[in-house]
Amino acid sequence: MAKKAARAKVKAMPLKKSAPKVQAKKTIAKKPAAKKPAAKAPALRGPTPAEKQRFTLYGFATSGPTYTAALMLSLCKHPFSYIHVNLREGAHKQPDYLVKNRFAQVPALRDGQLMAVQSAAILIHLSEVLGKFEGKSPVEKQRVTEWLFWAWDKLAIPVFRLRARARGTRQFADEVRVMYDTEARAAVSVLEQELTKSEWIGAKKTSIADIAIYGVLRYAQEGGVDIMHYPHVVAWKKRFEELPGFATPEQLLPMESRLT
Ligand SMILES: N[C@@H](CCC(=O)N[C@@H](CS)C(=O)NCC(=O)O)C(=O)O
Incomplete structure (x- = not known):
């Protein structure tokens, strides 16, 4: 708090000064401006191929728990592949899906070699590996x-x-x-x-x-x-x-x- 107040004072001071001093400040300000291009904005780069391929979500369009997992990935701005599991045709009870989710339910999330199930557990996993939306303390x-x-x-x-x-x-x-x-x-x-x-x-x-x-x-x-x-x-x-x-x-x- 004390540091913030001190910074605020430093910023506030030139505003109270007379016109000539503001001009003098402009001249000084030119130097740091020249250094700016060195700082790149990493947020502007698109996802790498590895990031694109990392997550695959298995789910069903009207499933609330599937939406929860997809929403988390979307809020983390992380791309993911989506596999439609046709619940109406019983695809969730077939052996090839049961190896992904032993509870015969959607969603399931593949993260590389790991298969995560239960939407709440998927949220915990994603928050840990992506470092987003966990509590701070x-x-x-x-x-x-x-x-x-x-x-x-x-x-x-x-x-x-x-x-x-x-x-x-x-x-x-x-x-x-x-x-x-x-x-x-x-x-x-x-x-x-x-x-x-x-x-x-x-x-x-x-x-x-x-x-x-x-x-x-x-x-x-x-x-x-x-x-x-x-x-x-x-x-x-x-x-x-x-x-x-x-x-x-x-x-x-x-x-x-x-x-x-
Ligand atoms: N607690 C589970 C619930 C999952 C769930 O109920 N999924 C439903 C679709 S919304 C499902 O797969 N139903 C098929 C079934 O249980 O036979 C989670 O959060 O992932």
Whole structure:
């Protein structure tokens, strides 16, 4: 803080000086300007062939957990190949897919020799290897992991079951629907509380906790859970959708394979 204040003072001082001194400053400023070309902007280079080939995501276009993994890669601005696993035809139960995901589910992510499954575990893996969206301190990392577990325990199950019922891919009685609906709303209330205290979930900056939870809440409406009654959640969702690299499921997940 003291250093910042000192720097601010140094910057502020010339503004208060008279016109001739400002002119003198212009002459001095020419020297450092000449050195500038030495600093290259690495962010401008495109992905190398190795980066392009590194990740392959196996998934299905309407799968929320597949979207979560794809969204993470997109927010990290990392290219990836996408393999369409046709759940409708049972491709996820075939031996060639079971070697990739023993749980017979999508998503699965190949990172070189490593095959990662379970969307939350995929997020943790990517945050570690790409060094992005993890919590900064050990306490933040712990909180972020807790939110990942909570998201599946309390939010994803009711939201995805309600959505599956609405889409006709799962059947259950109306009283079960009411139970899931109550559970989903209780979970969104927990998020609303958290977001009254901070801009992001579990950390000062955007983390994989936000990505995991966005990947569920994106589909809440389809399951009949209206988040409009939770103003802090609505504001967070809007903030999230403005992040560089954000993309919708339709933009990220085609109904066919796409190689980089
Ligand atoms: N907890 C898993 C859930 C994955 C999941 O439910 N995938 C669904 C598609 S959204 C699936 O593969 N369903 C086929 C099946 O279970 O037979 C994750 O996060 O990856």
